[in-house]
Amino acid sequence: MPTSRHTLAQLCAAVAAALPVLLAAPAAVAAPQVPPPSTAVGGERLGLPGVQVNPLAGAPALPTDLTGQSWIVSDAASGEVLAAYNPHLRLPPASTLKILFADTVLPKFDRNAVHRVADREIQNIGAGSSLVGIKENLDYRVEDLWRGVFLSSGNDAVHVLSFMNGGIQPTVDEMQARAEALQARDTRVISPDGYDMDGQVSSAYDLSLFARSGLRNPDFRMYCATRDAMFPGAVDKNTGKRGSFGIANTDRLLGKYPGLIGVKNGTTTNAGSTFVGAAERNGRTLLVTVMHPASYQRVYDETAELLDWGFAAAGKVRPVGRLVDEKSADGQEPTGQEPTGQASGTTGAPAPPPHASATATPPAAAKAGDDWLGLVGGWSAVAAGAVVGTAAVVLFRRRTSDRTWNRFHG
CATH class of the missing domain: 3.40.710.10 (DD-peptidase/beta-lactamase superfamily)
Structure with missing residues (x-):
């Protein structure tokens, strides 16, 4: 049974191998837009600093x-x-x-x-x-x-x-x-x-x-x-x-x-x-x-x-x-x-x-690296996102297990 570290390494290797093929796929849909900030009660401008x-x-x-x-x-x-x-x-x-x-x-x-x-x-x-x-x-x-x-x-x-x-x-x-x-x-x-x-x-x-x-x-x-x-x-x-x-x-x-x-x-x-x-x-x-x-x-x-x-x-x-x-x-x-x-x-x-x-x-503005999925079309983007997302979840859970959050936000 491989360890979680070995599993993570295998996932990352799979991502590296799949990226050239996925990125070469023709774009079937438009790149997703960065969503606007959520509207504050009373109007969007009231939520701005x-x-x-x-x-x-x-x-x-x-x-x-x-x-x-x-x-x-x-x-x-x-x-x-x-x-x-x-x-x-x-x-x-x-x-x-x-x-x-x-x-x-x-x-x-x-x-x-x-x-x-x-x-x-x-x-x-x-x-x-x-x-x-x-x-x-x-x-x-x-x-x-x-x-x-x-x-x-x-x-x-x-x-x-x-x-x-x-x-x-x-x-x-x-x-x-x-x-x-x-x-x-x-x-x-x-x-x-x-x-x-x-x-x-x-x-x-x-x-x-x-x-x-x-x-x-x-x-x-x-x-x-x-x-x-x-x-x-x-x-x-x-x-x-x-x-x-x-x-x-x-x-x-x-x-x-x-x-x-x-x-x-x-x-x-x-x-x-x-x-x-x-x-x-x-x-x-x-x-x-x-x-x-x-x-x-x-x-x-x-x-x-x-x-x-x-x-x-x-x-x-x-x-x-x-x-x-x-x-x-x-x-x-x-x-x-x-x-x-x-x-x-x-x-x-x-x-x-x-x-x-x-x-x-x-x-x-969103970081440039956050928009790389906008280059990938259709189901290819979905597949790449699924692989990357799986690896990210493992990393996130390992690195934030002891993190606490404030009771109030915004």
Whole structure:
């Protein structure tokens, strides 16, 4: 019985002997084409690295001082993406994941319903979490809990609402299912509150999908636009009366940027700063998501700059992609939701960006040696491929037996 090494040697010898005959065979079919890169959700250009923008005459230049690792500017009504930078880059989302939590859970409970908090509902909250200050064995209205989520980014409020919804893990599962229904394929939910957890990621594109969906709910829109409120406190031991205290929205643009609606900010050690902002001007609502800029304050500055640019650029840029629509009830994906960047009704390739920073690096061309089968025609090519493939499989299995792969790609 020959060893695997001898078998490999015999296969290689067979390949060497067969190649002259196979390569001399006349080509019966055209050489295969190198397939294009797989299309990202929302359009091919949104899967390319670097800035993506299609300016027309008179379009304003994008801000030059942006430091976010990923950002996207989109129209909330049409879904058109006006410009983007690495929008599908998977990064820790911090408390902006609460947007998905609210979009998933908020419609389930009457805001006037009252819930008595059990001690177990506010246990096992991550160290250093932001809290609104919920106490056990006290009653809270659902609308108070949601103010705790949106204004104070309270992880305790998220946990209480999650227990009302059946528990932490069932809520996580529902959030993941909701993300999939929205076609948010970059998102992996591990905790409902966005607390740093190994493997929990989202993207600027997905967070914009969540915000767009959430803003269609009037209660969601009301909560994220609330600047301050009174929150129920503890019972005074002397008077027996329950007190209250003020809470304020931690969104630094709310009330400062003209027309800002909300939506949600988030900061953790692992995620840095992330912000999803929506603003309305002259009947147009724009969404901007910025992830992981150079500093905490920059996330607000860069969001404001991109909103300014988006309003000025409206009608002066062709969309480079689209925020896709939610899957239908039967699970079918909507058609026509992944444009390649050209304007509606136009043909041909999208116009190139006007400067180097707006030009995406194209996918690397295939190596010359990878195309040798293109010289071989018909069944001869198939036969050669089968022989070479067998040898390659043996080599691959011997050389990669101890190789590990990352949990996430792209």
